[in-house]
Amino acid sequence: MLILLLQMGMCFSGAMLKTLFFDIDDTLFDHYNSMQAAFERIYHQTPEFQTRPLPEMHALHKKVLEEVHDLYVIPRLMTLHEARKKRFEILLEQCGTTNGTLAERLKDDYRTTFLESRILLEGTEKLLADLKGKVKIGVISNNSIEEQTEKLQTLGIYDFIDVWVMSGEFGFGKPDPRIYQIALERAGCAAHEAMMIGDDHAKDVEAAQKAGIRAIWLNRFGHPAPSPDVTQITSLADLYALEELQGLLSATEPKR
Structure with a gap:
């Protein structure tokens, strides 16, 4: 397996990854x-x-x-x-x-x-700390900016986020493709230079893929996969083993 390490990111399918987008609720925060x-x-x-x-x-x-x-x-x-x-x-x-x-x-x-009772999903803070400065970190959420800003400030991860896209700003949200186009514009990258990680297969995975964005499904509860080719993980720690992210995270792989 060839892994091409790049100074400012990592390469897959001929393109450098510039932005990692995350859903918030049940992806970073344990809703x-x-x-x-x-x-x-x-x-x-x-x-x-x-x-x-x-x-x-x-x-x-x-x-x-x-x-x-x-x-x-x-x-x-x-x-x-x-x-x-x-x-x-x-x-x-x-x-x-x-x-x-x-x-x-x-x-x-x-x-x-x-x-x-609010807590982060296990491994959230470490993952974001390991990614910070290597790629832009964005959040795309079907909620208000006030609600999610306060939440991430309280949970201690607000400063890791570079790009914010909340449905409350626009009156539409995921899976509307416009929300992903706005996210790409704010991040200053093309669809093939981004990746989306979220727990909702329809809103976070299928919708992102329709916008041309590579997507990873966080399937914590073992739900049946809607399609056999979906890339899924059961915890954020699994991202350290993903081939697409090893160029970013291999040096900081968590102890198991």
Whole structure:
């Protein structure tokens, strides 16, 4: 296997890699952990939810969260505050209850625990530190710039990021191809000079590939691959073993 080390980057398919784009939630930040911890707390405090088993309610909450975010937050039809309350109104309705006051309280209680339990995915800080200065590091997220800026500042990785592209700026987000074109323009690179890493196969992998960007699927939970040729990893540490990135990371391979 031939690995061509370059002073300022690495080469694959005849092109130097100039920018690595990352999704944020469940790629750098462990959104799943905070979501599970926060929902479990309010589930045990809410008799209306306990008409269904906790795993069933976890799955329903995740589904409603994603639907409300895609339908209302990304196109800027609701603020994050309004969407968070809407999410719990829908969940209560699914359990046979209509109670706006309770939805408001659940929103606040959930948010408190969510913030208290925020952590990075294992290896995030080391990976970004090892990449810093070798390529541009970008983030592409379906969220507001305020929400994600505060999050990465609190988690200690804000200063690693060179390029920010948030759906909240535009009223559209992934998988809309325009978000990837904006990301490439801000990074000052061509599609073949970039790579995207994310946990959502449709939004982070397929959409990036349609924009001509090489993509890596972070599949932490072992979901079936939608296509046999997708490049997937189960943790950020796996990036150190990827042929395409060894020119950047071989000297800083983590101990296992």
